[in-house]
Amino acid sequence: MTAKEDPSIQPLLDQHRSEAERLLNGMRAVVLLLLAATGAFYSKQLPAAVNRVNVLLLVPILAWTIGQWIAFRGRAQLPRWLTVANPLIDVTWITLLMGGYALAGRVELGLRSPMFLAYFAVLASRPITSSTRLAATTAALAVGEYAVLSLGLLLSSGTVIAASPVEAAVGHGLSPLDECAKVLLLAVSGCIAVYATAWQARLLRSFHEQARHREQLEIALARAQLRSLELQLHPHFLFNTLNTITALLRSDARAAERVVAGLSELLRFSLRGATEQQVSLERELELLRRYVEIQQFRFSDRLRVELAVDPRARRALVPSFLLQPLVENSIHHGIAPRASGGSVRVLVEREGDTVLLTVTDDGIGAGAVGRMRRSGDGVSGASGGGVGLGNTRARLRHLYGDAHRFEAGARPEGGFEVHIEIPFRDAAESTSPAILEVVA
Numbered sequence: 443m444t445a446k447e448d449p450s451i452q453p454l455l456d457q458h459r460s461e462a463e464r465l466l467n468g469m470r471a472v473v474l475l476l477l478a479a480t481g482a483f484y485s486k487q488l489p490a491a492v493n494r495v496n497v498l499l500l501v502p503i504l505a506w507t508i509g510q511w512i513a514f515r516g517r518a519q520l521p522r523w524l525t526v527a528n529p530l531i532d533v534t535w536i537t538l539l540m541g542g543y544a545l546a547g548r549v550e551l552g553l554r555s556p557m558f559l560a561y562f563a564v565l566a567s568r569p570i571t572s573s574t575r576l577a578a579t580t581a582a583l584a585v586g587e588y589a590v591l592s593l594g595l596l597l598s599s600g601t602v603i604a605a606s607p608v609e610a611a612v613g614h615g616l617s618p619l620d621e622c623a624k625v626l627l628l629a630v631s632g633c634i635a636v637y638a639t640a641w642q643a644r645l646l647r648s649f650h651e652q653a654r655h656r657e658q659l660e661i662a663l664a665r666a667q668l669r670s671l672e673l674q675l676h677p678h679f680l681f682n683t684l685n686t687i688t689a690l691l692r693s694d695a696r697a698a699e700r701v702v703a704g705l706s707e708l709l710r711f712s713l714r715g716a717t718e719q720q721v722s723l724e725r726e727l728e729l730l731r732r733y734v735e736i737q738q739f740r741f742s743d744r745l746r747v748e749l750a751v752d753p754r755a756r757r758a759l760v761p762s763f764l765l766q767p768l769v770e771n772s773i774h775h776g777i778a779p780r781a782s783g784g785s786v787r788v789l790v791e792r793e794g795d796t797v798l799l800t801v802t803d804d805g806i807g808a809g810a811v812g813r814m815r816r817s818g819d820g821v822s823g824a825s826g827g828g829v830g831l832g833n834t835r836a837r838l839r840h841l842y843g844d845a846h847r848f849e850a851g852a853r854p855e856g857g858f859e860v861h862i863e864i865p866f867r868d869a870a871e872s873t874s875p876a877i878l879e880v881v882a
Contacts, residue, residue, distance in 0.1 A: 475504070503535050785803050
């Protein structure tokens with residue numbers, strides 16, 4: 443699909459070309475005023491017929507240029523017909539001016555006029571002001587008009603044909619070879635202008651697609667964060683916590699206050715981190731501790747959570763809300779259904795430039811989930827936690843691309859395990875000594 447066929451980019455192309463056309467119109471006005479001033483300065487030395495040609499052709503084109511600036515200066519975008527008409531009018535005006543010089547003076551005056559170079563100025567501006575089709579039309583018009591003009595003047599009576607380009611260079615007639623070379627050079631320049639126009643449109647379309655792709659990734663990340671927040675504040679967790687508070691109010695009011703305070707802190711951490719893609723490992727562990735403290739009031743001695751953290755990994759940046767949903771997944775699907783409860787272990791290590799995070803439990807999911815599966819595959823079963831793991835998998839893919847590893851599945855000895863590997867990125871925070879924490 444070309445840029446012309448892409449409806450999503452066409453308005454952007456039209457806007458850029460309109461702005462370029464305004465700039466080009468200003469440059470056209472300056473050049474025409476300089477030509478008019480030069481013609482007026484040399485008018486006494488030029489034949490009357492040449493002066494008449496200057497007046498007959500310079501005045502209309504100058505009026506056209508200034509008139510469109512006055513007519514459309516208040517509009518945000520020029521009409522498309524104007525951007526189409528301007529290059530075609532420019533090419534025809536150049537041809538008419540050279541033809542007028544040839545008819546008013548000598549044939550050599552027309553074909554040797556520096557105005558021939560104006561064709562190249564018109565072609566050079568095509569990539570920023572025209573579509574590929576218009577650039578091709580302009581190039582074909584320039585080549586065709588000059589070919590017809592030069593052929594007509596060469597065949598006209600009274601034209602001296604030089605035997606060689608050398609004789610033509612010293613002023614003895616016109617050389618057909620020179621004129622053929624000029625037509626060829628104009629054709630090559632036209633091809634380059636058309637190619638550059640198509641390439642510029644392709645680059646703009648590519649940039650537009652990349653920007654749109656980045657925007658889609660950002661939206662997907664935002665949705666993943668919101669889904670992660672929704673998972674953390676899942677109604678069953680809130681309802682269970684509120685039920686725990688209600689029960690504690692009758693037996694241990696001080697403990698109930700601690701649960702309320704813990705829930706408040708967890709909500710505050712969750713809402714503050716919802717706008718951040720990555721946080722320090724220390725902050726992620728703090729969020730996890732507050733969550734586990736609340737769960738301890740609910741499960742009491744039925745739940746045991748261990749945090750084993752490599753001190754070299756404490757300065758790492760990790761995705762926000764990475765560990766808590768995984769631990770909640772283990773508790774909700776693996777530990778809660780068991781009357782005897784169970785344990786969850788969180789291990790964070792660093793190997794070179796890689797951070798390894800492992801969450802394991804000894805819950806009921808061992809027989810329900812099959813072999814380990816790589817990132818991108820579905821995970822089913824009791825401890826599968828499709829929403830939690832799928833959410834985590836998607837966020838890791840968006841943040842790290844192929845530079846991460848995600849595995850989830852049953853442990854041979856029973857329970858469930860999630861293993862993640864991500865690149866180490868320094869959070870520029872102070873390190874703390876190595877610990878093996880037991881949150882119980």
